[in-house]
Amino acid sequence: MLFVYGWNERWQAAWEANRPVNTTAAQPARVTAQYSHTYKIVCESGERLANVTGKFEHLALTRGDFPAVGDWVSAELLDDRHAVIHSVLPRQSAMTRKVAGQTNEEQIIASNVDELFIVNALNQDFNLRKIERYLILAWESGARPVVVLTKADLTEEADLRVSEVEAIAPGVPVHAVSALTNQGMEKLLPYLLPGQTIAVTGSSGTGKSTLLNWLSDANIQRVQGIREEDARGRHTTTHRELFVLPGGALLVDTPGMRELQLWDADEGWKEAFSDIEEMAAGCRFRDCRHEREAGCAVKAAIQQGTLDPKRLVNYFKTERELARLARKEKRTEQRKSVSAVKSSPHPRKSARGKVRLAEEEE
Ligand SMILES: Nc1nc2c(ncn2[C@@H]2O[C@H](COP(=O)(O)OP(=O)(O)OP(=O)(O)O)[C@@H](O)[C@H]2O)c(=O)[nH]1
Ligand SMILES: [Mg+2]
Ligand SMILES: [Zn+2]
Numbered sequence: 095m096l097f098v099y100g101w102n103e104r105w106q107a108a109w110e111a112n113r114p115v116n117t118t119a120a121q122p123a124r125v126t127a128q129y130s131h132t133y134k135i136v137c138e139s140g141e142r143l144a145n146v147t148g149k150f151e152h153l154a155l156t157r158g159d160f161p162a163v164g165d166w167v168s169a170e171l172l173d174d175r176h177a178v179i180h181s182v183l184p185r186q187s188a189m190t191r192k193v194a195g196q197t198n199e200e201q202i203i204a205s206n207v208d209e210l211f212i213v214n215a216l217n218q219d220f221n222l223r224k225i226e227r228y229l230i231l232a233w234e235s236g237a238r239p240v241v242v243l244t245k246a247d248l249t250e251e252a253d254l255r256v257s258e259v260e261a262i263a264p265g266v267p268v269h270a271v272s273a274l275t276n277q278g279m280e281k282l283l284p285y286l287l288p289g290q291t292i293a294v295t296g297s298s299g300t301g302k303s304t305l306l307n308w309l310s311d312a313n314i315q316r317v318q319g320i321r322e323e324d325a326r327g328r329h330t331t332t333h334r335e336l337f338v339l340p341g342g343a344l345l346v347d348t349p350g351m352r353e354l355q356l357w358d359a360d361e362g363w364k365e366a367f368s369d370i371e372e373m374a375a376g377c378r379f380r381d382c383r384h385e386r387e388a389g390c391a392v393k394a395a396i397q398q399g400t401l402d403p404k405r406l407v408n409y410f411k412t413e414r415e416l417a418r419l420a421r422k423e424k425r426t427e428q429r430k431s432v433s434a435v436k437s438s439p440h441p442r443k444s445a446r447g448k449v450r451l452a453e454e455e456e
Contacts, residue, residue: 095138099124099336100206100289100344105166108183113168120180123169125161127335133161134335135169135177142177144169150179158190162202163334163346164291187236189293191351204293204334204346207237209285213296213305215245216255216270218325222262226366226408228295229263233365237293239266240285244301246272262405264369273301273308282309288342298350299327306347310339315347363416367409373401 101122109122123137123144135144144167146160154160159182161167166183189203189210212228214220225241232239241259246252252270259268271278285292286309294302303315314337318330331349339345364371370392374382378389384406387393395401 095136095140096122096124097289098338098342099126099136100291101166102289105183108166109168112181112183119170120168121171122183123167123177123179124336125163125165125167127333128161128163129333133179135167135179137169137171137177139171140174142169142171142175144177144179146179150181156200158188158200158202160202162188162205163336164205164207164293165202166206189231189235189237189295203295203348204336206291207235207293207346208290209292210235210237210239211242211285211292211294211305212239213242213244213294213300213302214259215296215300215325216243216249216252217245219297219300220255222258223408224297225259226262226405226412229266229366230363230412231295234363239263241266241268242282242294242305243268243270244273244305246270246277247275261402263366271305273304276308279308283341286339286341286343286345289344291336291344291346293346293348295348296350297327298329298331298352299325300350302350303331303347306337306345309345310337363412367405367412370401370406370409 101124105122113120121137123135123142125133125135126141127134131145133144135142146154161179161182165185168180168183169177170180171177185202185205187207188205189207190200191203210228210232212225212232214225220243229239229241241263243252243255243259249255256268256270260266269278269281271282294305296302299320301317303317306315307313307317316330318328320327327350329350331347334346334348336344336346370384373392373395374384376391377384377387379387382390382392384390384392392401392406396403396406
């Protein structure tokens with residue numbers, strides 16, 4: 095049963111290493127859905143509804159410490175319908191967002207994701223700058239990004255759009271598909287291997303749930319028309335949930351994001367601009383700012399037309415934005431450092447870095 099949900103030797107080893115000593119009844123389970131404070135989990139003997147233990151709640155420092163869809167947890171069964179969650183196994187990847195509003199809290203969108211499908215539709219939703227931001231999220235999360243351009247039936251220029259995205263997403267696969275006209279599924283099948291976890295992310299109305307239904311050849315998730323005037327979605331999907339596809343892959347459907355605001359990233363964000371980083375290696379000065387310096391390879395690339403100036407502008411913007419947020423966070427940390435220190439039983443996520451995106455679900 096657990097193998098169906100992605101359990102493997104690596105997780106078995108993580109389980110042995112992190113298993114709580116004081117609870118003999120604990121067993122591994124995967125979180126497949128989240129409804130505010132209640133989780134749906136799947137363990138060897140089937141599905142249960144679960145809450146975290148009082149101790150877990152007491153020791154959790156942030157919302158990011160709480161279980162998220164995709165997590166492997168240590169659970170204790172109460173009866174054939176209920177269970178409690180004792181702890182979360184260290185995450186191999188985690189996509190996080192800033193909780194809406196003024197707080198500095200993070201929330202996990204999905205964890206232990208192998209591939210992140212960044213979904214953009216080939217209507218007014220199509221937006222290279224938006225894709226760039228989602229790519230930063232993906233690179234920071236530790237999941238491999240794949241750009242999926244949906245609704246290919248709505249344009250004559252799908253191939254052109256694919257090459258535009260390829261130009262801003264070095265090394266990232268880009269595929270145009272249409273669920274409506276059943277085009278391009280074969281391009282996605284290679285990712286849908288048994289036990290692989292894939293999450294879909296993108297704005298509301300881009301066709302994420304339609305993609306899930308199409309790939310599973312069933313009406314699993316509700317889908318709904320978009321506002322015709324501006325192609326904006328109606329926020330049909332309201333919670334994150336993991337589904338098993340017929341071929342054995344696991345797909346996490348998520349609610350559409352409204353706004354993407356970066357708020358914290360390590361160096362990983364530069365992978366989203368690896369083309370510029372590579373060009374910069376050819377600049378005469380190591381600390382070249384690519385502004386007015388002599389021998390600047392980046393500026394030369396713009397003159398030769400091999401780099402879109404808009405992309406460089408966006409690179410600068412992202413850099414400035416992250417620097418500003420880092421300063422802000424530092425100030426908050428300094429304020430917090432006077433508060434009491436609690437010890438956490440929750441292993442911190444072992445993703446390569448963390449990027450947090452502020453977004454809200456309407
Ligand atoms: N023309 C066309 N329309 C599509 C395609 N895929 C999805 N749609 C339509 O787009 C609308 C939104 O689809 P959903 O699957 O609900 O979008 P979503 O991304 O899940 O939206 P949220 O759950 O709100 O985040 C629906 O009316 C779908 O029928 C496609 O390939 N072609
Ligand atoms: Mg949906
Ligand atoms: Zn330079």
